[in-house]
Structures are given as C-alpha cells and as structure tokens.
Amino acid sequence: MLQLLRSVPRAVGSAVAGLRAAAPSQPFRQLLQPAFRPCARPFGLLSVRTGSVQLPGLLQPRGPCACGCGCGRLHTEGDKAFVDFLSDEIKEEKKIQKYKSLPKMSGGWDLEVNGTEAKLVRKIAGEKITVTFNINNSIPPPYDGEEEPSQGQKVEEQEPELTSTPNFVVEVIKDGSKKALVLDCHYPEDEVGQEEEDQSDIFSIKEVSFQPTEESDWKDTNYTLNTDSLDWALYDHLMDFLADRGVDNTFADELVELSTALEHREYITFLEDLKGFVKSQ
Amino acid sequence: MSLVLRDLQRAVPLRRAPLRGRLQALRSVLGVRRFDLGVVCVDNERMRRVNRRYRRKDVPTDVLAFPFHENLKAGEIPQPEFPDDYNLGDIFLGVEYIFQQCKEDEDYYDILTVTATHGLCHLLGFTHSTEAEWQKMYQKEKQVLEELSRRVGTRLQPLSRGLF
Numbered sequence: 001m002l003q004l005l006r007s008v009p010r011a012v013g014s015a016v017a018g019l020r021a022a023a024p025s026q027p028f029r030q031l032l033q034p035a036f037r038p039c040a041r042p043f044g045l046l047s048v049r050t051g052s053v054q055l056p057g058l059l060q061p062r063g064p065c066a067c068g069c070g071c072g073r074l075h076t077e078g079d080k081a082f083v084d085f086l087s088d089e090i091k092e093e094k095k096i097q098k099y100k101s102l103p104k105m106s107g108g109w110d111l112e113v114n115g116t117e118a119k120l121v122r123k124i125a126g127e128k129i130t131v132t133f134n135i136n137n138s139i140p141p142p143y144d145g146e147e148e149p150s151q152g153q154k155v156e157e158q159e160p161e162l163t164s165t166p167n168f169v170v171e172v173i174k175d176g177s178k179k180a181l182v183l184d185c186h187y188p189e190d191e192v193g194q195e196e197e198d199q200s201d202i203f204s205i206k207e208v209s210f211q212p213t214e215e216s217d218w219k220d221t222n223y224t225l226n227t228d229s230l231d232w233a234l235y236d237h238l239m240d241f242l243a244d245r246g247v248d249n250t251f252a253d254e255l256v257e258l259s260t261a262l263e264h265r266e267y268i269t270f271l272e273d274l275k276g277f278v279k280s281q
Numbered sequence: 282m283s284l285v286l287r288d289l290q291r292a293v294p295l296r297r298a299p300l301r302g303r304l305q306a307l308r309s310v311l312g313v314r315r316f317d318l319g320v321v322c323v324d325n326e327r328m329r330r331v332n333r334r335y336r337r338k339d340v341p342t343d344v345l346a347f348p349f350h351e352n353l354k355a356g357e358i359p360q361p362e363f364p365d366d367y368n369l370g371d372i373f374l375g376v377e378y379i380f381q382q383c384k385e386d387e388d389y390y391d392i393l394t395v396t397a398t399h400g401l402c403h404l405l406g407f408t409h410s411t412e413a414e415w416q417k418m419y420q421k422e423k424q425v426l427e428e429l430s431r432r433v434g435t436r437l438q439p440l441s442r443g444l445f
Binding site for chain 2: 199200201202233236239240248249250253
C-alpha cells in the first residue's frame with residue numbers, strides 16, 4: 001500500500017487525507033508535507049509571524065515565500081487562486097466596459113471627480129448650480145423575477161445590465177447670496193430589469209432645504225421640506241424650477257450613464273488594487 | 282382627490298405646473314375633482330409599446346385611456362360605495378406624438394389640453410365606435426372646452442372633430 005501511494009500525484013491529496021484522518025501514519029504525512037523552500041527571512045521571525053499552531057498539512061499555508069518570490073509575505077494557495085481569479089475578472093470587466101473615458105453631460109456642465117464623489121457645476125445668469133453624487137452603494141439589486149425564461153432564451157441573456165442610480169443633491173446659489181437652495185433627488189427604487197411599464201418619474205425630489213453657503217456642515221436646525229406629503233402643484237413648480245436650470249429628465253438619464261461609467265471604472269481599479277494587495281510583491 | 286402627473290420621457294421638455302393647471306381646470310369643469318386621476322406623459326416608443334400591448338396596434342398615438350370604472354354609460358359620473366373607488370383611471374398622453382402633430386400656429390399646451398379632454402371623456406364612458414357615439418362624445422368635448430375656454434381664455438376645439 002505504501003509503494004502505491006508514493007507514486008500517486010499530489011492532485012489526489014485530499015482523498016488521501018481522508019484515509020489519513022481515519023488511520024494516521026507517518027509515511028502519509030511526509031508525502032503531503034509542502035516542500036520546504038529557502039526564504040530570505042530568519043527562521044526566528046517566521047515562527048513569531050506564523051504562530052505555533054500546527055495545522056494539518058493540507059490546510060497549512062505553504063509558508064512565506066512558498067511561491068518563490070522571496071518577499072517574505074504570506075502567499076497561500078488560496079491567495080494564488082484569488083489572484084488568478086482577479087486577473088480573469090479584471091480582463092472580463094475591461095472587455096465589457098462601455099466607456100473607456102467618462103461620458104460627457106450635455107448642457108455645459110463641468111465635472112470634478114474626487115474618488116467616488118462627483119460634482120457637476122454649471123453657471124448660468126447669476127446662478128451657480130452644483131450637482132453632487134457618490135457612486136458608493138448606487139447600484140440597485142437586480143430584479144429576481146419569478147417568470148420562466150421564454151422558450152429558446154438562455155438564462156444568461158436575461159441578466160439586466162447593472163446601472164448606477166445614485167441619489168444626487170442639487171444646490172442652487174444665486175450670486176451674492178449666503179444661502180443655497182438644496183434639493184435632494186432620488187431615482188425610483190425599482191429594481192433593475194423589472195416590469196417595463198413602470199410609471200415612476202425618471203427622478204424625484206425627496207427633500208428641500210436652505211443651507212448656508214459658507215459652512216460645509218449640514219444644518220439640522222434648518223427646516224427641511226419632505227415631498228412625501230407635499231402639495232402636488234408645489235412639487236411640480238419645484239421640478240420646473242430644476243428643469244429651467246438644466247436638471248431635467250435628459251440630465252437625469254445622462255447622469256445615470258456617467259455614474260455607471262464612473263462606478264465601473266472605480267470597480268475595476270478596486271479589483272486591480274485588490275489583486276496587487278493579495279499578490280503583495 | 283389627487284391628480285397624479287408623471288413625466289416618463291425626455292423627448293419633449295414638458296412644463297409640469299402649467300399642464301397640471303389645465304388638467305385641474307378640466308376636472309373642475311367635468312365635475313370630477315373628487316376622483317383620483319393619473320396622467321402619464323410618454324414618448325413615442327413607450328406609447329407604441331402600450332398601444333401594442335393593449336390594443337394590438339404597433340404604432341404610437343396621442344392618447345390612451347384606462348378607465349377604473351368600466352361599462353359606464355356615456356357621461357355617467359361614477360357613484361362609488363368605497364373611498365378607494367373614487368378613481369377615474371389613467372390617461373397616457375403621447376406628448377412626443379402630440380408635439381410632432383402640433384402645427385406652427387397652435388399652442389402645444391392647448392393641444393395637450395384638448396387631448397386630455399378626449400382621454401377624460403373616454404374615462405367617463407364616451408366612445409366613438411359608431412357615428413352616434415361619436416356625436417355624443419363630440420358634443421361633450423365641445424361643451425367642456427367651451428367652458429374651459431371661458432375660464433382660461435383660450436379657444437379650444439374638440440379632438441374628435443373630424444373623426445367621422
């Protein structure tokens with residue numbers, strides 16, 4: 001039996017572990033022990049890093065620098081598989097990336113991006129209009145419909161495209177004024193891929209308040225108008241007010257494109273950073 | 282009760298406040314302000330989908346009406362037993378279609394008003410499948426628009442003019 005096991009390649013190690021657990025034996029442990037590779041770090045430091053717990057051979061990390069890079073950091077088989085997975089994922093995401101550069105908004109908006117936060121600024125006739133949004137947590141969950149796919153249609157083809165529909169805040173400041181009219185706007189909370197004949201406005205105003213322009217902190221003590229129970233006529237006037245300043249349905253649709261492109265770009269960057277971190281070379 | 286106005290399109294820059302004003306005046310003239318009403322403004326593509334789905338016609342149109350109370354006699358005002366039934370239904374306004382049909386000397390919001398009147402009459406049981414039905418509907422639209430013109434100061438002609 002021993003002679004047979006010695007000739008078995010490492011790939012069947014997990015099957016052998018089952019046998020070993022039932023009847024542990026010295027020769028088995030030697031076969032499965034990861035091969036020792038020389039490392040730049042002194043052994044004393046290594047023992048402090050890895051601790052004194054003896055893990056079963058299969059679960060034991062291959063040890064620092066087991067991949068042979070010589071950096072001394074922890075590189076497990078899981079890390080290697082993770083890095084390989086991320087490489088493929090990054091490749092695929094770049095393949096489906098709709099916009100290599102961020103799409104432009106019509107209407108003369110200047111774009112400033114700071115990480116996940118974007119600001120669109122426009123000046124018109126003595127007013128400054130700023131629209132701010134953050135792409136974090138801006139992708140609604142995909143619709144998990146109960147309908148069966150139609151005949152001949154693959155399940156993959158039914159997956160809706162992920163779009164980013166962030167809440168956005170519109171600030172309107174008239175020249176010389178010390179207060180800004182601030183409108184918190186949301187996209188409808190319908191899940192992506194849901195019923196096409198949904199009848200929600202493209203975007204809606206949720207809250208309105210005045211905030212001082214000179215202070216960066218939000219003043220809770222300033223009255224905030226909630227539109228949930230607002231007179232409809234007043235609401236329509238607020239929507240027309242925004243439309244006159246370029247924040248209309250066209251703007252809202254284009255903002256989704258911009259946000260989606262930005263989110264995708266940040267996601268790919270994150271994957272690349274993650275790959276670099278896990279690889280840690 | 283509420284007039285719920287939704288603008289689902291970007292083809293035409295729509296002013297919501299003046300449209301609401303006209304629609305509220307219409308509801309007042311028709312005597313149906315105590316009923317909920319939904320008005321959904323859509324572009325040609327969505328109107329075509331709705332028309333195809335509900336009338337098997339794969340083309341956009343100017344207005345589609347979805348009455349809450351079916352089988353009303355022409356002009357009958359519903360007498361609901363329950364508060365939730367104070368609802369006339371929904372009108373889909375093909376604002377892009379109407380914009381494209383609008384002549385140069387016509388006011389767009391006047392045409393929207395006339396079209397909405399036609400839709401509201403459908404919600405109240407009026408139809409135009411036969412000449413007799415059309416006559417009734419035409420007379421009702423004419424009466425409503427004349428009253429509206431007195432209040433708003435415009436001269437509006439019924440949409441069903443020329444249908445027969």
